[in-house]
Amino acid sequence: MTQREAQTYWNQWHAFQQRNEKRFAKEFYKALQIQVRAFARTQDVMQIPTFPIYTVLNKLYTVVAPKWARISRDQSLKADDLFVTGRLGFNERIVELMRQYYGVNLLNDAELMTQYSREVIARVLSQAAETGASFDDVVAELLRHPEFSAMRARRIARTETVTAANAGAMVYAQNSGNVMEKVWIAVKDKRTRHSHRDIDGTRLDIDTAFNMPRSQQNAKYGDISMQQPGARQQPNGLPVPAVEVVNCRCTVAFQAKRDSRGNIIRR
Ligand SMILES: [Zn+2]
Numbered sequence: 001m002t003q004r005e006a007q008t009y010w011n012q013w014h015a016f017q018q019r020n021e022k023r024f025a026k027e028f029y030k031a032l033q034i035q036v037r038a039f040a041r042t043q044d045v046m047q048i049p050t051f052p053i054y055t056v057l058n059k060l061y062t063v064v065a066p067k068w069a070r071i072s073r074d075q076s077l078k079a080d081d082l083f084v085t086g087r088l089g090f091n092e093r094i095v096e097l098m099r100q101y102y103g104v105n106l107l108n109d110a111e112l113m114t115q116y117s118r119e120v121i122a123r124v125l126s127q128a129a130e131t132g133a134s135f136d137d138v139v140a141e142l143l144r145h146p147e148f149s150a151m152r153a154r155r156i157a158r159t160e161t162v163t164a165a166n167a168g169a170m171v172y173a174q175n176s177g178n179v180m181e182k183v184w185i186a187v188k189d190k191r192t193r194h195s196h197r198d199i200d201g202t203r204l205d206i207d208t209a210f211n212m213p214r215s216q217q218n219a220k221y222g223d224i225s226m227q228q229p230g231a232r233q234q235p236n237g238l239p240v241p242a243v244e245v246v247n248c249r250c251t252v253a254f255q256a257k258r259d260s261r262g263n264i265i266r267r
Contacts, residue, residue: 001183001255006201009075010185013165013251016071020064020161021154027056029153035117036148040139045118045125054110057160061106064161065098065168066091072169072254073176082177082266097171102233104167113156120147159246163230166252170228173206173254179265180206181257184229186250193217193243196229196250206254209235217243228252 001009031052038048070090073081085093098104121142128138142148173180186200194215202210209225218224221241225234229250232240256264 001203001253006183006185006253009253010187010251012071012075013068013185014187014249016068017158017161017165017249017251020060020165021157023157024056024060024064024161025150025154025157027059028053028156029150031056032117032148032153033143035114036121036139036142039121039142043135045121048114048118048121050107050110050114053113054107057106057110060157060160061098061104061164062091062095065164066094067168068165069094069168069172073172075253083172083175084177094168094172097175098164098167101171101174102167102231117147120145155247159230159248162248162250163232163245166228166230166250169254170206170252176256177267179257179267181255182206182228183253183255184210184250185253191247191249193248195244196248200250212244 034052035048039045083090083093088096124138124141124145127133128135128141133141146152170182173182181203182205183201183203184196184199186196188197188200195213195218198213198215199210204210209227212218212224212226218241221243224241224244225236226240226244227235229248229252230245232245234240259265
């Protein structure tokens with residue numbers, strides 16, 4: 001893959017990712033506001049529901065992962081594949097494989113995000129107890145609180161679209177029936193974290209994980225390996241530290257290996 005091809009692939013990725021980030025940020029924002037309203041009604045932090053976030057998360061994975069898997073396939077494979085869908089269609093098969101490979105547990109993820117919402121509300125409540133603010137004041141503050149705002153919604157949408165899309169493309173490539181290589185592609189601007197700028201352009205066999213370079217931000221976690229950008233779990237089963245995932249805008253491209261005659265090598 002030439003520098004120019006990598007750039008073209010990343011540009012296409014960036015447009016796709018931004019479009020979906022915007023779309024789903026709106027939906028996550030609505031979900032967060034539903035949580036605040038549920039609290040306003042019940043006055044009980046434990047009654048804040050998980051399902052509004054879960055519903056959006058589930059939709060995001062079902063839509064974004066197969067869509068990007070298709071684009072990635074058209075962009076990077078440019079050849080036949082033996083991807084087996086069986087009785088399932090392409091989209092369903094991608095989602096099913098993600099469950100198998102990554103043990104994607106969206107309900108658990110939504111529960112963690114909801115737990116965080118509860119913590120934020122508990123903090124605002126304890127501040128109100130000190131200042132003597134009324135319950136109505138608390139609700140008004142929560143409705144415009146950064147953690148229930150478009151800002152958090154955007155952060156969630158960004159992280160989740162990157163995770164879902166790259167995982168979708170990855171499971172497709174792993175099951176394409178071809179011997180594949182993968183290349184990590186980072187955006188080269190000032191906001192890119194150092195470990196991702198350093199790994200940019202690294203090419204590996206598809207099943208080999210990327211060893212993340214040490215940086216100031218990740219030094220305390222020891223060795224970290226990731227199968228693709230946005231991965232939440234390391235091959236050894238440990239979680240990937242959030243510092244490698246949150247606000248990451250990297251992607252991964254794939255290429256089928258060819259023999260000396262230029263024919264694709266089947267797995
Ligand atoms: Zn990155």
